């Protein structure tokens with residue numbers, strides 16, 4: 001049992017039970033006799049909401065099949081039982097929750113989490129589990145606001161209750177405490193039940209707020225925006241990443257000029273510059289430095305840069321032994337593992353052996369190690385070298401980091417970087433002189 005759960009149930013055992021008992025014995029109290037800060041009207045509205053949810057859930061389950069009708073009905077009626085329980089046992093905090101919902105437009109679940117650290121779905125689930133309800137009822141009660149968290153076995157019934165709950169809120173059938181109509185339907189749940197716009201209209205008996213299936217997706221996305229500033233920054237960065245992708249595809253002959261010009265126009269319109277992507281300039285500077293230091297490989301000077309989770313920028317340059325992306329990944333893992341910059345993680349004899357194989361046996365032109373090869377040699381090196389083992393362990397910290405290369409990656413670099421799950425862009429430049437391009 002987790003700490004929250006234990007703490008919550010403790011209240012049932014002691015003070016909470018005494019408070020509840022006092023209310024329960026009020027003569028002639030009706031519904032109010034089991035309510036804390038909920039007004040009688042609130043309880044009526046919650047009852048209507050629960051009944052509406054039960055009807056909607058039955059319609060959905062008739063369409064989807066695969067679940068017992070009576071079980072769905074029971075789960076839907078009880079899905080918000082946690083609200084009554086929280087109101088009953090934590091009436092002071094719950095009064096604050098109701099005020100927050102009314103004043104700040106938050107959902108009940110969000111306001112409850114902010115104030116009490118758990119929500120009514122958690123409370124309802126814990127309570128029903130404690131009184132030995134079967135898991136087929138506990139799961140939809142616990143996860144009707146978090147379908148992604150439920151186990152596979154109860155995913156269908158939880159999805160039905162989740163969608164029925166949201167449809168009732170949108171159609172304003174009763175009031176679950178928050179009349180915010182913009183509750184987002186979980187996409188996975190909707191797909192699982194194969195519900196389209198017409199189905200939703202039939203269930204609620206009113207025109208859907210969505211104008212088309214595409215509109216359903218767009219509305220859902222906008223409903224999920226909690227912080228507009230964050231979205232603006234992310235959009236700005238995505239526009240730059242897409243511009244680079246267009247420019248590269250055009251350079252490779254995969255896209256027409258019009259598309260690139262459109263991407264440039266969008267960049268202009270939002271006043272975006274490629275340097276707004278933090279990794280672009282450092283990677284270009286690294287390429288210049290490689291040239292100045294006489295490094296590079298056969299007259300080609302490539303640079304690469306990665307932005308780590310803490311904002312640190314690490315760079316890499318190409319050499320006769322290694323591609324820029326390969327040295328970038330090694331440098332980044334050395335930084336994360338606090339290893340000296342000049343430490344060699346890959347054994348020289350392994351590099352020599354691989355180079356011999358590529359050049360002499362396979363008669364390849366490019367013998368320096370690409371990212372995929374580098375990762376393999378690093379993995380082998382980790383067997384006997386603790387520093388390499390440390391570096392290997394740090395590779396997962398590169399996931400979702402931003403990376404820029406001054407040249408189009410080779411297939412081996414692209415495959416290696418894809419496996420690391422970094423967000424990659426590159427300048428539309430080729431890293432070899434051996435090119436054949438159509439007019």
Ligand SMILES: [Fe+2]
Pocket residue numbers: 079080120121144145165176
């Ligand atoms: Fe709920």
Ligand SMILES: [Fe+2]
Pocket residue numbers: 049079080165176
């Ligand atoms: Fe609800």
